[in-house]
Amino acid sequence: MLTAMSRPTRFEHFRWLGDKRSLRVHDLDNSTDDCEIDELMASEKFASFGPDSLLEAKNRCYKPCPHCVRSDDAAA
Ligand SMILES: [Zn+2]
Secondary structure, eight states: OOOSSOOOGGGTTOSEEEETTTTEEEETTTOOGGGOHHHHHHHTOEEOOSSOSHHHHHHTTOEEOTTTSOHHHHTO
16 A cells, blocks of 8 residues: 555544645645645644635635645646
8 A cells, every 4th residue: 555645643534734824725645745744733833624625725715735736626
């Protein structure tokens, strides 16, 4: 079984992770080193969404991360 990157333990049940400082939302299924998820978790300035969807993140004025959110998802 292949996993690109392990998810932060506290977010293993979430896909979308918001950064409250930049109002950027990351796709944990596709996150890259450039996302600096570890740094975000350490800062504790992260947000989860309910429902856990990109649309909900957008409704809260979060912008899709250019590194990990696929363009077809971002256009949805
Ligand atoms: Zn990202």
